[in-house]
Amino acid sequence: MSHAAGCVLPDEAATEALGAALAHALASGAVVYLHGGLGAGKTTFARGVLRGLGHRGAVKSPTYTLVEPYPVDGRALYHFDLYRLGDPEELEFVGIRDYARADAILLIEWPGRGAGHLPAPDLEIRLDERTDGGRDARWNACNPRGDEIVTRWVLDPAVRDCEPLL
Ligand SMILES: Nc1ncnc2c1ncn2[C@@H]1O[C@H](COP(=O)(O)OP(=O)(O)OP(=O)(O)O)[C@@H](O)[C@H]1O
Ligand SMILES: [Mg+2]
Incomplete structure (x- = not known):
């Protein structure tokens, strides 16, 4: 919980750059919850x-x-969007427990819809539309693994050079 911070993303490219920087900060696996309303930029970040x-696809x-x-870089990345999940229990049928290996990367949009049936997050990220x-x-690191990721992430120019949120 030591890092709760944020920054301004002026355009789509900045959202993608923030995501790419996170990719470079991942040592092995991670469970990342992506919060935010419809069209907030969660899938852009995941891209x-x-x-x-x-x-490249x-x-x-x-x-x-x-x-x-997605098989990436010798690892497995699973991109979830739970918006249309009817009942959190359905996650057991898609094999959520098989995905949640220590070295897997899980990016989860609409994690609230899977409450009680998701692995705990290492890192939570929230995107919100601005009036401009x-x-x-x-973002918020939730445990020591999340702390390590955020410590590396914030050193990346894509994070370091963006306008901080107070
Ligand atoms: N920083 C930004 N500034 C302006 N537009 C952005 C920014 N980041 C992403 N967008 C735009 O927001 C739109 C919606 O993005 P995206 O599909 O990633 O949202 P989402 O949060 O995944 O939505 P959903 O909940 O419907 O899955 C896209 O057109 C994308 O280009
Ligand atoms: Mg999306």
């Missing part, structure tokens, strides 16, 4: 993480499939 890990929103798996059209990003 940045994937690009940062070297994924498309990144589609897993709104209807719930989860999209950009986005505010806020």
Whole structure:
């Protein structure tokens, strides 16, 4: 919990860059909750993480499939969008426990919809639309692994040089 901070993302490229910087800060696995309303930029951020890990193909929103798996950089990344999840228990049927290995990267949009059936987060990120059209990003490390990730992440120019949120 030691890092609660945030910054301003003026455009889509800044959201992607923040995600790519997070990719570079991941030592092995991580569980990242992506909070924020419809259109806040969660999938854009996830695309940045994937690009940062070297994924060159498309990144589609897993709104209807719930989860999209990607093999990246010798690791597994699972991008979840739980917006349309009817009941959190359905996560047991998509095999959430198999995904939650220590070295897997889980990016989870709408984590509140899976409450009680998701692995605990290492890091929570919240995106909010600004009145000027950009986005505010806020983050919070939830445990020592999250702290380590954030410590590396904030040293990246994409984070270090962005306008901080007070
Ligand atoms: N920092 C930013 N400034 C302005 N627009 C942005 C920014 N980041 C992302 N966007 C734009 O916001 C729109 C919605 O983005 P995205 O699909 O990533 O949202 P989302 O949070 O995943 O939404 P949903 O909850 O529907 O899945 C896109 O058109 C994207 O280009
Ligand atoms: Mg999305």
